Amino acid sequence: MYEDSWYSFVPDFQQKRAAAQGAPAPGHRRKESLLQQPNGVADHVDGADSLAAVPEEDQDDPNSPPSATLARRAKSYSDFYDIVKAEISKSSPKKKRGRRRGPGTWEALALPDPPADLPPQDDFGGDNLLLASQQEYQLYHDQLAMTERHLGTLIEDANSALKVLETLCQSFRAVEDQTKSFQAQCDDLLSEQKRLQTLADEVGTDLYYYGYLDTVTRRLNAPGAARLVDDDSFEEILANLESCIAFMSANPSYRDAESYLARYQALLTKALHLLEVSFTSRLDKVSAEISRQIAATQSESARHALAYGRFEEMLMESYALIPNVQRVIRKAYDQRGLATNGPNFDTFANTANNLFQAYWAARDHDLKPITMQEQQSFKTEATGSGIETGARNFIKLCFERSYNESSLFRKIFSIEPQYSTDPKSAFVALKSQHRSLVTGTNITPVATHLQLVLQNGDLQTICNLVGWLTNEYALLEYDEDETPFTSHCRDLTARLLTEHLWTFTDAFFEAEIAQSISRAVVQPEALKIGPAANGETSSNAFPPTKRAVELLVMFDQAMPKERCQRNSPVVFKIIKESIAALHRAEARIKSSKNGTDPDLFMIKNLLMLKNELLSLEIGDIRSSDQGNIHFGQIWETLRPQNLMGLLSSFSTYIPGSSYWSSPRTGTPVAGDSGNGHVEVQDASEQLDEQLRQSIYAFTRRWAGLVNDARAKKLGKNLAKLERELDEMLERAFASQPEVVAKLKEAIQIEAQAQMQGDKKGNVVTRV
Structure with a gap:
């Protein structure tokens, strides 16, 4: 921190030390102090003639003043105090503890009277001794004075720096006052640039909705457009068409917005039509193979494996056809079959209903031999062993068939329609399609065949069957866990009773009341x-x-x-x-x-x-x-x-x-x-x-x-x-x-x- 010259308290230290070592001590053998500063009194001290009466002192005398040593150089000003304190502690004599002496030793401590012939000491020798004993403290005084001068210099430099900084601050304020108008102009230019950039982006985005028409038209009218439905890009086409239709519907005041809206809607219909054609072709191909194999076998287990396992495997072999079909279905209905009510709901719902109709037509065709055999077995059993037993077995078989069909339908179309009275729901759309196959939404076939057979029975048989159906499926035991099959059967039972069998039973009761009571x-x-x-x-x-x-x-x-x-x-x-x-x-x-x-x-x-x-x-x-x-x-x-x-x-x-x-x-x-x-x-x-x-x-x-x-x-x-x-x-x-x-x-x-x-x-x- 300090320069080396600050610690050179004795500039001619080396030269005087050499001179002192070369000249012999005339009066005594004390060495010159290494910390002695050059001053005018030192020359008189070196003269031994004036101190002839001072006795010689041994260097090993404990009462002699300590020899001067060179103090350790301080690292910084903060370390200076520690160095001085250490030097003082080293130079102070240590107290020696001796043994206690007896009364006889006190005489040895008595000092003899000075001889009468000793010449008196002059004042010059006392001053030299005092000066020699204060050499150590004079060193400290000089060091503190030097430090004070250094600190004063630092304070002056700091004040100068503060004045310079104040001048700079005033300059900056003046520059700021002079450039305020320029900064305002720059801010206005930046705001205008952002506005123009935003406007350009908006114009570019709007132009995209117009420019996409040619691209999608070429893709959908290309000779191989039918292959798009079996690719992942079909989803992107549908999403872009929906975005364009939504944009044109939201901005009817734009130029040719109505024309572009109509063309985009037509292209969306065309894309969905391509999906219908491809799905129907796939169904026909799979159905022809499955129906031929079902008709060729008489094993119930083999027919079940072909009708469900093999059919699902063959239909799902396509790369992206079934996923695209599921995406279209979910744009019209949610997981439970309720309407999504989107801007293009009618278009997607119409396509979804067409896909449902094509699917169930294929399933009816494939399972027709199985359903005909089950119905014939029910009629035979009802006339043979009893109507009630045959009806129970037929209901169980129909419920199992319905559960299997519902599981297959959920895997293919990714929805599971729940009971709903909403005319836009998938349940109502599926229920309106008349089929001979029993499904989760179509229980009319089982109700029709039951009523045809029960008409020939008595009222007690009908009541027994209705009571068994209620207790078997509609009432859930508290100690049983509800499985998906149990839940499906309970839903079918509720609809079968409320929509068909209760009304049928009430009619039988009214006829019996009129016959046995009224008339x-x-x-x-x-x-x-x-x-x-x-x-x-x-x-x-x-x-x-x-x-x-x-x-x-x-x-x-x-x-x-x-x-x-x-x-x-x-x-x-x-x-x-x-x-x-x-x-x-x-x-x-x-x-x-x-x-x-x-x-x-x-x-x-x-x-x-x-x-x-x-x-x-x-x-x-x-x-x-x-x-x-x-x-x-x-x-x-x-x-x-x-x-x-x-x-x-x-x-x-x-x-x-x-x-x-x-x-x-x-x-x-x-x-x-x-x-x-x-x-x-x-x-x-x-x-x-x-x-x-x-x-x-x-x-x-x-x-x-x-x-x-x-x-x-x-x-x-x-x-x-x-x-x-x-x-x-x-x-x-x-x-x-x-x-x-x-x-x-x-x-x-x-x-x-x-x-x-x-x-x-x-x-x-x-x-």
Whole structure:
């Protein structure tokens, strides 16, 4: 950091050292200090004559001043302090620790008196000694002074540099002020350049959409244009045509935009037509080979391998034909077969439908021998071992065939159409194409063949088949994992039931209702309540009522609960027609007077229907697990709240109605559509209304008979009347003692009410 001359504190060091070594010491042997600076006093020190009285000092004397040494050169100013400190520590004498001396040694320390003849020292010798002892500190003083001068020089240089920098800053500010207008002009020129460059790019891009017309026209009209569909460049052509069509559609104000738009659309149609032709040619080639091999073999496994494995292998052998077909299909539909609604959707959807139609036509042709054999086997099995067994086997076979066809269709066209009602979806497009092959979108063939065979069966067989189909495929077990095949079968089952078999089954039920209930021929013996066989209540019921109960059970077993609720037309018709048949039977009983109580007849059969509805949980009504207690549940809602007092209030089974109240004006009655009455559109409400009326009429009439017997207005005594009532109730409700007890209790309550009303002279009006 410092120059070497800065540390040359003794310039004539070498010369004086040589002179000192050559001249002998006149007075003593002390060497000249190496750090002595040249000054005027040094010459007097060198003269030994003036220091004759100073005794000689040995160089090894510990009390003698240290010999001067050359200090180590400092690396930098910051290291200077460390060097000085080290030199001081070396020159300071070390303390010696001696042994403790005894009292006898103190005399040795006494200094002798100076001799009297010693000449006195002059002041010149004391000054020299002081100067010699301060040589080390004088060196430090000189070094610090030199450092101070050097630092002052650095400060002056730094101030000069700052002044120069300030001058430069002022110059730069002046230049900046003078060049502001120039910079603004340069910025404007750069902005204009960017604008022109952007405009040029846009013009070039727009010109590309115009210039591409000639290129694509030559490529699509070339003699070998059909080979483009089996190459990767076909995708690029379609993408460019779509971009050109989108550009012309977005900029109708450009020159000749409409003309170019029409030509690009025509070229897109031509390209897609080339794809259709190539795909159809490929299908025809593969189909001819596959159909010939299928017809030549009778093995089921070989036919299956040819129809699916070999067909897929041969059709996928092309380089880029099938990938290009998949790209076109996906431009019209997504993975689930829903419409993409792009700008060219109609064009791509039309091509996709044509490809679908060509594909299914080829598949129908190839699999026709297999489907014909399966249909013939089903007809044979249905007439031989049974319709139900044959129908089950045929359904399983059709579901497997449909799953295989759906898997092959997904591999070729890269979509799997899901059920949808959107008219633009692939599902609707495939469903509209009538075919004889069962697929995921076409279940009409299996429904048609099932209905042709089931028409010759009975209603029980149809219900068994529909119930099996629902439980086998539509209901998923919780402990089973859903496989793709299971999911496919569930979708097919839902569509087969909702679109075909449920409607077909409802028609059979309606025909059976009309035949066995509405137009049933009733014999006179059926109008009497005979003794119950084996204690079964239904054994002496009205035959149409028993058939109605059987139909309700069959319908509940065949259909899910959602179809058995109040919105079911079949359940509504069963109840409605049963009530109408009971009304006709009641009228015949009243006219023939065959000894049967018409009100009790109605109560027995209506309760039978009501109990069955509750047991099957039809109409959102829950029942207990025990049998034949439904009337007791109903009775708890029918009995008066105060059995001992006047019947001022009544509990109701349905809000707004009561079995014990008299018919209200305008109350809808089942089967009554005249006189301003509106027919009730709920089977449960119709049944409850008729049951309320019948119970009210029966208890009121027998309560009057009991009161008359008590008043001895009749020839029969009270005991005989009660015995006759007990026999009639026991015969009607042999296995239902609760019903008998409740009816007798109701008669007693009504009899008491009539007696109290007669005493007051008032007519009891029960609301």
